[in-house]
Amino acid sequence: xxxxxxxxxxxxxxxxxxxxxxxxxxxxxxxxxxxxxxxxxxxxxxxxxxxxxxxxxxxxxxxxxxxxxxxxxxxxxxxxxxxxxxxxxxxxxxxxxxxxxxxxxxxxxxxxxxxxxxxxxxxxxxxxxxxxxxxxxxxxxxxxxxxxxxxxxxxxxxxxxxxxxxxxxxxxxxxxxxxxxxxxxxxxxxxxxxxxxxxxxxxxxxxxxxxxxxxxxxxxxxxxxxxxxxxxxxxxxxxxxxxxxxxxxxxxxxxxxxxxxxxxxxxxxxxxxxxxxxxxxxxxxxxxxxxxxxxxxxxxxxxxxxxxxxxxxxxxxxxxxxxxxxxxxxxxxxxxxxxxxxxxxxxxxxxxxxxxxxxxxxxxxxxxxxxxxxxxxxxxxxxxxxxxxxxxxxxxxxxxxxxxxxxxxxxxxxxxxxxxxxxxxxxxxxxxxxxxx
RNA sequence: CGGAGCGUAGCGCAGCCUGGUAGCGCACCUGGUUUGGGACCAGGGGGUCGAAGGUUCAAAUCCUUCCGCUCCGACCA
Numbered sequence: 001x002x003x004x005x006x007x008x009x010x011x012x013x014x015x016x017x018x019x020x021x022x023x024x025x026x027x028x029x030x031x032x033x034x035x036x037x038x039x040x041x042x043x044x045x046x047x048x049x050x051x052x053x054x055x056x057x058x059x060x061x062x063x064x065x066x067x068x069x070x071x072x073x074x075x076x077x078x079x080x081x082x083x084x085x086x087x088x089x090x091x092x093x094x095x096x097x098x099x100x101x102x103x104x105x106x107x108x109x110x111x112x113x114x115x116x117x118x119x120x121x122x123x124x125x126x127x128x129x130x131x132x133x134x135x136x137x138x139x140x141x142x143x144x145x146x147x148x149x150x151x152x153x154x155x156x157x158x159x160x161x162x163x164x165x166x167x168x169x170x171x172x173x174x175x176x177x178x179x180x181x182x183x184x185x186x187x188x189x190x191x192x193x194x195x196x197x198x199x200x201x202x203x204x205x206x207x208x209x210x211x212x213x214x215x216x217x218x219x220x221x222x223x224x225x226x227x228x229x230x231x232x233x234x235x236x237x238x239x240x241x242x243x244x245x246x247x248x249x250x251x252x253x254x255x256x257x258x259x260x261x262x263x264x265x266x267x268x269x270x271x272x273x274x275x276x277x278x279x280x281x282x283x284x285x286x287x288x289x290x291x292x293x294x295x296x297x298x299x300x301x302x303x304x305x306x307x308x309x310x311x312x313x314x315x316x317x318x319x320x321x322x323x324x325x326x327x328x329x330x331x332x333x334x335x336x337x338x339x340x341x342x343x344x345x346x347x348x349x350x351x352x353x354x355x356x357x358x359x360x361x362x363x364x365x366x367x368x369x370x371x372x373x374x375x376x377x378x379x380x381x382x383x384x385x386x387x388x389x390x391x392x393x394x395x396x397x398x399x400x401x402x403x404x405x406x407x408x409x410x411x412x413x414x415x416x417x418x419x420x421x422x423x424x425x426x427x428x429x430x431x432x433x434x435x436x437x
Numbered sequence: 438c439g440g441a442g443c444g445u446a447g448c449g450c451a452g453c454c455u456g457g458u459a460g461c462g463c464a465c466c467u468g469g470u471u472u473g474g475g476a477c478c479a480g481g482g483g484g485u486c487g488a489a490g491g492u493u494c495a496a497a498u499c500c501u502u503c504c505g506c507u508c509c510g511a512c513c514a
Contacts, residue, residue, distance in 0.1 A: 015448065016507080017443090036505080109514085140514080144509095146507090146508085218513085284514055316514055355471095357472095385472080389472090390474090
């Protein structure tokens with residue numbers, strides 16, 4: 001892609017109502033545009049990043065055997081009345097009426113809908129377990145949306161649902177999802193801590209929040225340094241190993257504000273190991289048994305011929321929130337720095353261009369073509385402006401690697417720079433391995 | 438929902454108190470100079486001053502109502 005052709009409305013002035021860094025940077029880099037309170041349009045590079053996150057989430061869901069489907073954003077009120085949540089959910093649910101006066105709502109979550117889908121077709125224990133998920137827009141009419149895409153009313157979310165014959169099996173599904181979440185966040189370049197959590201309006205008795213550390217986080221967290229030593233890559237995807245992983249995590253103290261107990265904390269964690277910080281919740285998983293399957297009559301025939309309510313869990317990842325959360329976790333001053341896995345481009349070529357000297361541009365075009373041929377997603381800054389302006393701009397956009405073609409270039413070597421660090425001179429052959437490593 | 442504040446060019450703001458027909462910076466357009474860390478010179482375009490009503494010879498400015506947005510708090514993926 002040529003920068004001159006890219007729809008990328010960068011601004012120097014930052015809008016006064018953006019208070020946290022990710023929001024400011026996203027607006028300045030032309031990733032999003034607010035449409036109304038807590039509702040945003042996603043502009044090309046913002047969308048590109050979000051799509052990459054979505055794809056990683058999808059791949060990791062598929063890997064553990066979850067199957068993707070797609071449910072609508074607009075749901076009938078009827079099933080919510082069945083589960084008794086139509087009243088419970090309160091003002092946060094956006095209720096609408098269609099032309100026939102039927103009560104509808106813009107889905108804030110999908111337990112009812114998925115249970116309805118499931119109950120209408122699955123009748124036997126033989127069909128279980130199942131894990132289904134979708135990645136879809138949701139709407140919760142937040143009292144006070146804020147922090148850009150981090151606390152939106154409309155947001156993009158992956159939500160998965162597990163169906164099992166009994167609690168023991170449901171916990172196996174729960175552990176699989178737990179594992180998948182750790183893998184997902186790791187691929188996104190994030191250090192996520194699973195924490196025992198309250199279940200809120202979703203309900204249930206087993207629940208974990210996945211929280212990444214960031215100063216601007218909304219949750220205060222208390223944990224033990226040693227939790228960072230637990231590496232998901234040391235576990236296998238089998239029942240025993242997953243159970244061990246869960247046990248290893250629960251053996252380390254980790255709590256959010258609402259569950260925090262000072263005495264317990266001091267007793268279980270040595271002073272040197274205590275970490276008190278803030279974090280952003282990027283995922284939440286629940287086991288809630290038959291909380292929805294019972295009122296919605298979602299039963300299966302068991303081996304013994306008796307009917308049994310299906311045991312369910314639900315598992316969310318805030319995909320749009322992650323875009324902001326990743327910025328919060330990675331930014332340095334005015335520099336966004338995308339993890340390679342989700343950067344809007346793999347590399348940017350920055351030539352020094354002047355009216356009388358197009359040599360650098362010609363060189364850059366050749367590099368551009370060569371990189372394209374190697375399947376590298378490359379941006380070429382073909383705009384005729386001062387190098388200093390270009391550098392500032394690319395620091396803002398945050399593509400992790402830069403190739404600079406200018407006065408310091410030589411015939412044989414490429415000036416290669418990792419964002420926010422010193423450049424070095426390398427052979428063109430090495431570029432791909434640097435970028436893809 | 439309680440408290441506070443804002444709405445004037447795409448963005449950031451001044452003007453409002455004390456009414457007289459709108460200005461600055463950035464961005465944008467034209468020409469020239471420049472080109473390794475947010476350039477320079479010259480010229481130019483862009484506004485129903487959030488909306489409606491009222492007061493007045495005259496309203497961005499005063500009054501009323503409405504709408505939108507933000508911040509602090511209680512609540513949440």
